[in-house]
Amino acid sequence: MEISVIGSGYVGLTTAACLAEIGHRVLCADCDLEKINSLKAGRLPFYEPHLDDLVKRNVSSGRLEFTLPSAAIQKGEAIFICVGTPPLENGEADLSSIESVARLIVSSAHGYRIVIEKSTVPVQTAKRLWKHLSIYNANGLEFDVVSNPEFLREGSAVEDFFHPDRVVVGAESSRAIALMKEIYAPVLRTRTTCPVHSQCPSMPEPKLILTDTNSAELVKHASNSFLAMKISFINLIADACEAAGADIEKVAEGIGSDKRIGQAFLNPGIGFGGFCFPKDLQAFVRIGEKLGCDFSLLREVEKINVRRTEQFVAKIKKELWVLRGKTLAVWGLAFKPNTDDVRFAPALNIIRRLMAEGAKIRAYDPEAMQKAKLDLPEVTYCESAYQAAEGADAVLVLTEWSEFREINWKHLGELVAHSLIIDGRNLLSAEEASSNGFQYVGVGRAAAQPLRPTGEPKWTEAITAELPVASHPLSASSQAPPIA
Ligand code: UDX
Numbered sequence: 193m194e195i196s197v198i199g200s201g202y203v204g205l206t207t208a209a210c211l212a213e214i215g216h217r218v219l220c221a222d223c224d225l226e227k228i229n230s231l232k233a234g235r236l237p238f239y240e241p242h243l244d245d246l247v248k249r250n251v252s253s254g255r256l257e258f259t260l261p262s263a264a265i266q267k268g269e270a271i272f273i274c275v276g277t278p279p280l281e282n283g284e285a286d287l288s289s290i291e292s293v294a295r296l297i298v299s300s301a302h303g304y305r306i307v308i309e310k311s312t313v314p315v316q317t318a319k320r321l322w323k324h325l326s327i328y329n330a331n332g333l334e335f336d337v338v339s340n341p342e343f344l345r346e347g348s349a350v351e352d353f354f355h356p357d358r359v360v361v362g363a364e365s366s367r368a369i370a371l372m373k374e375i376y377a378p379v380l381r382t383r384t385t386c387p388v389h390s391q392c393p394s395m396p397e398p399k400l401i402l403t404d405t406n407s408a409e410l411v412k413h414a415s416n417s418f419l420a421m422k423i424s425f426i427n428l429i430a431d432a433c434e435a436a437g438a439d440i441e442k443v444a445e446g447i448g449s450d451k452r453i454g455q456a457f458l459n460p461g462i463g464f465g466g467f468c469f470p471k472d473l474q475a476f477v478r479i480g481e482k483l484g485c486d487f488s489l490l491r492e493v494e495k496i497n498v499r500r501t502e503q504f505v506a507k508i509k510k511e512l513w514v515l516r517g518k519t520l521a522v523w524g525l526a527f528k529p530n531t532d533d534v535r536f537a538p539a540l541n542i543i544r545r546l547m548a549e550g551a552k553i554r555a556y557d558p559e560a561m562q563k564a565k566l567d568l569p570e571v572t573y574c575e576s577a578y579q580a581a582e583g584a585d586a587v588l589v590l591t592e593w594s595e596f597r598e599i600n601w602k603h604l605g606e607l608v609a610h611s612l613i614i615d616g617r618n619l620l621s622a623e624e625a626s627s628n629g630f631q632y633v634g635v636g637r638a639a640a641q642p643l644r645p646t647g648e649p650k651w652t653e654a655i656t657a658e659l660p661v662a663s664h665p666l667s668a669s670s671q672a673p674p675i676a
Contacts, residue, residue: 193216193217193269193270193371193374193375194216194217194219194267194268194269194270195208195211195216195217195218195219195268195269195270195271195272195375196218196219196220196221196264196265196267196268196270196271196272197211197218197219197220197221197264197271197272197274198221198222198261198264198265198271198272198273198274198275198293199221199222199273199274199275199276199289199311200220200221200222200224200227200228200231200237200258200274201237201274201275201276202238202240202344202346202349202467203274203310203311203342203344204220204222204272204274204275204310205220205231205236205237205243205247206240206243206344206349206350206353207272207274207310207342207353208220208256208272209243209246209247209250209256209350210246210350210353210354211272211375212246212250212253212255212256213246213249213250213255213387214378214379215255215378216255216375217254217255218250218255218256218257218268219257219258219259219263219264219267219268220256220257220258220259220264221258221259221260221261221263221264221265222258222260222261223260223261225260228258228259228260231247231258232258234247234248234251238531238532238533239531239532239559240346240347240349240350240531241347241348241350241388241530242350242351242387242388243349243350245387246350246387261293261296262296262300265293265296265297265300265301266300266301266302268305269304269305269306269371270305270306270308270371270375271293271297271301271305271306271307271308272308272310272340273290273293273307273308273309273310273311274310274311274342275289275290275293275311276289276311277289277290277311277312277313277475278471279471279474279475282478283471283474283475283477283478284314284475284478285312285313285314285471285475287313287314287317289311290309290311290313290317290321291324294307294321294324294325294328295324295328297325297333297335298325298328298329298330298331298333299328299330299331301331301333301335302331302333303333303334304333304334304335305333305334305335305336306335306336306337306338306367306368306371306372307321307325307335307336307337307338308337308338308339308340308372309321309337309338309339309340309341309405309409310340310341310342312341312342312412312413312416312468312472312475313339313409313412314409314413314475314478314479315406315409315410315413315479315483316406316409317339317409318337318338318339318362318405318406318408318409319405319406321337322337325337336363336364336365336367336368337363337405338361338362338363338368338372338405339360339361339362339363339405339408339409340359340360340361340362340372340408341360341408341409341411341412342412343356343357343358343412343415346466346527346528346530346531346533347528347529347530347531348530350387350388351386351388351389353379354379354386354387354388354392355386355392355395355398356379356398357398357399358398358399358400358401359376359379359380359398359399359400359401360401360403360408360411360412361400361401361402361403361408362403362404362405362406362407362408362409363402363404363405364404364405369402373400376400379398380397380398380400381397412472413472413475413476413479414476416468416469416472416473416476417472417473417476417490417493419457419469420464420469420472420473420490420493420497421489421490421493422457422458423457423459423463423464423469423497424464424492424493424496424497426440426444426447426457426458426459426460427460427461427463427496427497427500427635428496429443429444429447429460429636430460430635430636431503431636433636433637434635434636437638438636439636439637439638440460440618440635440636440637441618441636441637443636444458444459444460459617459618460618460635460636461500461538461592461616461617461618461635462500462501462504462538462539462542462590462616462617462635463497463498463500463501463538464497464527464538465527465528465535465536465537465538465539465541466527466528466533466535466536466537467533467535467536469536470494470497470536471536473490473493473494474494476490477490477491477494500538501538501541501542501545502545504542504614504616505542505545505546505549507614507633508520508546508586508588508614509549511586511612511614511631511633512585512586512610512612515546515549515550515551516549516550516551517550517551517552518550518551518552518585518586519551519552519554519583519584519585519609520546520551520552520553520554520584520585520586520587520588521554521555521556521577521580521581521582521584521586521587521588521608522539522543522553522554522555522556522571522580522588522590523555523556523557523577523580523587523588523589523590523591523593523596524539524556524557524589524590524591524592524593524596524617525537525539525540525543525555525557525560525561525564525590525591526539526557526559526560526591526593527539527591528591528592529591529592529593529594530559530593531559531560532559532560532562532563533560533563534560534563534564534567537560537564537591538590538616539590539591540564540567540568542588542590542616543555543568543571544568547568547570547571552572553568553570553571553572554571554572554574554579554580554581554582554583554584555571555572555573555574555580556573556574556575556576556577556579556580557591557593558593558595560591561573577595577596577599578600578603578604578607581604581607581608582607582608583607583608583609584607584608584609584610585608585609585610585612586610586612586613586614587604587608587612587613587614588614588615588616589613589614589615589616589617589619589620590616590617591617592617592619596619596620597619597620599620601624601625601628601629601630602628604630605628605629605630611629611630611631611642612630612631612633613625613630613631613632613633614633615632615633615634615635616635617635618634618635618636618637620632620634622634622637622638622639622640623640625640625642626640626641626642626643627643627647629642629643629644629645629650630642641656
């Protein structure tokens, strides 16, 4: 099928390249001419595993082309709208780019089109889009509006396209439904080869969920808000583990082994980031208000997430006391591994807080340093995790890149000024750190004291003894009124 994809960001470019890979002829368009020219020259605006090869392969096969929106809209029978819907000041989603694409469609397309919403939009947007297209329909265009929300994750976007749990289609016409089935047929019946796996692991066939546009739109916001809630929940439980002396790994395993809950998204840490969860949560809270629904539960999810930054900084201060003049090594800047994306990254929030306290930051990330430099030019960016650790009073693990697990502890021990690891992602083994002479502090798990090569504790009990907590600003007791 001849398909146009308007918008060449994460969702647009990945969708365009994957649709071409499953055999469609795809025109990927963007109003940013410079971006289109870079793409034509084979330069991708972001790092995403497998996407580079996919784009190159499909451009050379002639199935994928880059162009401007007006040209694409005249060609493709199906038009995927994948433009950005960034948050406005008040947290609502900015839909102005969607509206301009709609205007372009009715002013330059002829015959029939299905207009497919793939950007994350508030419920009832498809209805509004249909109305807008009808009002400005100068050329008697025949069209249907479809909602087809995206669930791909950065860092595994290509894999998520080829192995989705579900494909959600919100449409009111059988013609549109038939075309959507045709578009996704190779993925739905897993007939296609997948560019990620040489041999795809056997997975259940993806579910095709057919519904109305309002329900399809709500699936997206509700799914992201639920996942964010699950993360805030496990972070809350991690706090309880720290206070009670329990082990969050075991607790999460105990909770997640219940099929009704599931193990996924129960990894505690420094909070969720990225360009989706924070903004989708905010937008959904606003939608709730407009619909007259009390979404205070989601406000709590947001509050818990924002608090993670302060809690992590408090952890560092508890070990290092005064931060002014201290050198802190930061391992990981991206909001999660396998991406170069630092938008709303918890690591950057924490670094800003630490620098405000006068700490010096030496940072390393395998992919995200270029983008982090734009936000935080004052940080010292290093060639390797080891270079970042030189002279450090503590090593902070803020993104769980797997390469950080391959530590040469002896070498690291020779580089740091103080053998302290504060692991905001529970990536490393407390036992391994301790047996290599490092003090280890994780999230929701017992801290580990450094051992000598003989296995004896490096420090006396007096040194490791906890200072009596007066009224720690973040401890529950300082917030709750005394129980009568
Ligand atoms: C998310 C949704 O997963 C995806 O379906 C949607 O299409 C877009 O938004 P993404 O933002 O790429 O995808 O990242 P995701 O893997 O969901 O992680 C989001 C954040 O949650 C990251 O900061 C990650 O570190 C954090 N996270 C995730 C946790 O802190 N704990 C977990 O258990 C899982």
